[in-house]
Amino acid sequence: MTAGLEMVAVVAMAQNRVIGDGTGLLWHLPADLKRVKALTMGCPLIMGRRTWDSIGRALPGRASIVMTRDAGWTGEGALRAAGMDEALDLARDWIDGTEGARPEIILFGGGEIYAAGLALTNRIELTVVEIESDGGPAAAVFPELAPAIWDRQVLEQVPADGEVPAHRYERLTRKLPVLV
Numbered sequence: 523m524t525a526g527l528e529m530v531a532v533v534a535m536a537q538n539r540v541i542g543d544g545t546g547l548l549w550h551l552p553a554d555l556k557r558v559k560a561l562t563m564g565c566p567l568i569m570g571r572r573t574w575d576s577i578g579r580a581l582p583g584r585a586s587i588v589m590t591r592d593a594g595w596t597g598e599g600a601l602r603a604a605g606m607d608e609a610l611d612l613a614r615d616w617i618d619g620t621e622g623a624r625p626e627i628i629l630f631g632g633g634e635i636y637a638a639g640l641a642l643t644n645r646i647e648l649t650v651v652e653i654e655s656d657g658g659p660a661a662a663v664f665p666e667l668a669p670a671i672w673d674r675q676v677l678e679q680v681p682a683d684g685e686v687p688a689h690r691y692e693r694l695t696r697k698l699p700v701l702v
């Protein structure tokens with residue numbers, strides 16, 4: 523059984539912390555989607571049922587662990603979890619049983635799942651989209667981060683290009699590591 527795994531949150535948020543309108547994203551950043559793919563390939567993803575609905579399918583090369591309180595829920599290619607503990611158990615089992623799996627559990631969103639898993643997250647791979655976004659009445663947001671807890675590193679600044687807004691990639695690492 524794998525012990526001492528790291529949980530990594532992967533998220534893109536607007537400057538006002540909005541990550542989506544409850545059913546989808548509010549921007550289209552093709553380079554960021556590629557980055558997310560590279561960051562998550564070979565890993566189990568823990569996501570909320572609404573994020574699963576917004577993606578609409580299991581992502582190849584990764585496990586899709588979907589948190590829902592609906593005991594009867596099923597999704598093709600998804601593993602259902604009734605809560606964070608069960609999601610983490612499924613993620614560890616998937617890593618143990620999958621050749622070539624990487625020892626990282628990805629906290630994949632949305633807002634409710636980031637809030638539920640942040641205390642167990644060691645690293646955040648953050649894309650800050652440099653816009654203020656109106657997510658509407660069902661807006662999902664990424665939680666506030668206390669600077670005392672996180673070391674922040676700006677990895678890359680990307681200027682606006684046509685329809686694509688300026689954005690930057692940041693890595694936040696917990697000063698006191700936590701393992702799951």
Ligand SMILES: NC(=O)c1ccc[n+]([C@@H]2O[C@H](COP(=O)([O-])OP(=O)(O)OC[C@H]3O[C@@H](n4cnc5c(N)ncnc54)[C@H](OP(=O)(O)O)[C@@H]3O)[C@@H](O)[C@H]2O)c1
Pocket residue numbers: 532533534535541542543544545546547569570571572573574576589590591592603604605606630631632633634635636638661662663
């Ligand atoms: N920008 C980004 O990086 C990013 C990433 C991911 C998602 N998003 C966006 O975020 C939005 C969705 O976020 P959201 O906060 O509305 O929903 P969500 O976190 O994706 O899913 C919420 C659902 O997860 C289940 N859930 C939540 N907490 C649970 C718990 N403790 N135990 C068991 N099940 C639990 C419930 O499902 P049931 O109702 O079925 O019980 C709940 O309705 C979308 O707009 C999506 O596009 C953005």
